[in-house]
Amino acid sequence: MKTAIVYYSKHHGNTKKLIDAIAAKHEVTLIDATQTQSFDLREYDLIGFASGIYYSKFHKTVLEFAQKNLPGKKSVFFLYTYGRKMEGYTKVIREAVLEKSAQIKGAFGCPGFNTFGPFKLVGGIAKGHPDSDDTARALSFFENLIAHS
């Protein structure tokens, strides 16, 4: 199954830790959405969109990448890290891929160290995350997903 993961991970490289755990065990094409704005995804069977959560959604580089490059009717999944757990972080990216008639296979989110704004004053929140448990859970999420795709 040919897989690509398009990502944005800048605040502390938190989301990239999840991706690296997956890429260490599986052949995956990694696409940094800050470096690549156009990419032909037609030959890929499974496409992941991965991001830290910025102002309650996936970073706009990933969103714009999906709007521009996702072919119709692809299988997709989401990976993300956040400072504070809340519902709805995948809403906007979900809507964007559904516009392309994508099949959403699943989503995995976990805490990621956050020192944005006032959190810096208290030494940040979600310190130490993603930890080895989080990356192991991300890997099994992915393995479960490809086993059933």
Ligand SMILES: Cc1cc2nc3c(=O)[nH]c(=O)nc-3n(C[C@H](O)[C@H](O)[C@H](O)COP(=O)(O)O)c2cc1C
């Ligand atoms: C500008 C900015 C906005 C953020 N907005 C949110 C938010 O709305 N909700 C949240 O839970 N975390 C928020 N965070 C925390 C990040 O989602 C979290 O630290 C994430 O793990 C960063 O991922 P990255 O290191 O892969 O970029 C924000 C961080 C930054 C820098």
